[in-house]
Amino acid sequence: MWGRRCAEIKVTRISALALLFLTSSVVAWTAEGPSKAVFAYGAINAYMTTTWVAREQGFFRKHSVEVEPVFIIASRAAQAMLAGEVHVGLIGPTHVTNAVAAGGDLVMFLGNQNNVRYIMVVNRNIKRHEDLKGKRIAIGASQAGLASLATHAALDHMGLSARRDNIALLLIGEEPLRLAALQAGNVQATLIAPELANTATSQGFSIVLDMAKLNIPFQASGMVTTRKLLRSDYLMLERIGRATADAIKFIVAPPNKKAVLQIMSKNLKLAKPDRLEASYNDLVEELPRSICPTVAGVSSVMRFLAELGLNPKAAEFKTDDVVDLTLCKRLGGDGL
Secondary structure (H helix, E strand, O other): OOOOOHHHOOOOOOOHHHHHHHHHHOOOOOOOOOEEEEEEEOOOOHHHHHHHHHHHOOHHHHOOEEEEEEEOOHHHHHHHHHOOOOOEEEEOHHHHHHHHHOOOOOEEEEEOOOOOOOEEEEOOOOOOHHHHOOOEEEEOOOOOOHHHHHHHHHHHHOOOOOOOOOOEEEEOOOHHHHHHHHHOOOOOEEEEOHHHHHHHHHOOOEEEEEHHHHOOOOOOOEEEEOHHHHHHOHHHHHHHHHHHHHHHHHHHOHHHHHHHHHHHHHHHOOOOHHHHHHHHHHHHHHOOOOOOOOHHHHHHHHHHHHHOOOOHHHHHOOHHHOEOOHHHHHOOOOOO
16 A cells, blocks of 8 residues: 555544534535535545545635545544544445444445555465465455455455465555565465565565456445435535546646646655655556446455455345445446
């Protein structure tokens, strides 16, 4: 992942500034005046660039919406939305599915990271997919985390199953720790971002799968709100959607590269030009041209939650229980 790791940031509550902003925004919004929204994001990475660009390039202002971005760990962001303390959150479908399973009122209405850019790197003895049978793979710190579920999606694409093929998935943690476990020989494979994968291959490790290039269905994150708010203040959410669509167009336009790099550098705290350039290039390549979340990607996450016993109730749901494509299709998305 780009930027600072979530684990490096300790957040226990919404800042006083955000609470003050929230207090002023719970009044009824009208079509004549600007909408106001507290926007929670659960990870600091390059995919937040759409929101930073929308704010700093004036797209939120253009569409008459005031947005206050606040960093809150994803699980707490979901709770804050359910409590009415936050209007919109940039989180993954796992949290939405878990909330719905518990009777909560969350729904994903826009896409963001519509796939995962992980690469599976293996040691020198792994030549074929089948060689992973009976081996150890390093995953994230949680069985329900992005890296862990993405590992199951990668194995599934290769025709493998951790349970059936006796593949041990070891809870290791963040990407540098997973790479270190591979280098030490404690595991035979792991999923990491392209930047670290380049480091691994330079040391003699091999790549057996590139999830982004294979377009493996997996919805990593999207914009989430409550169905109640989607009904009561559709205008505010539409304004956020239109500003986000403008930001995506701005980011991918080559003449705007310098401005986007400056915004990314400031918000991601990336001082090294090569890392900043790589992050920008990956973002431009992978940002969704459709503003909708992918139905196939959300369905994939829900399936693994059920099959792995992480949330058995997920098997009872349809994608429509977790995603509402009405607004994103209105903005030109396809929702495939």
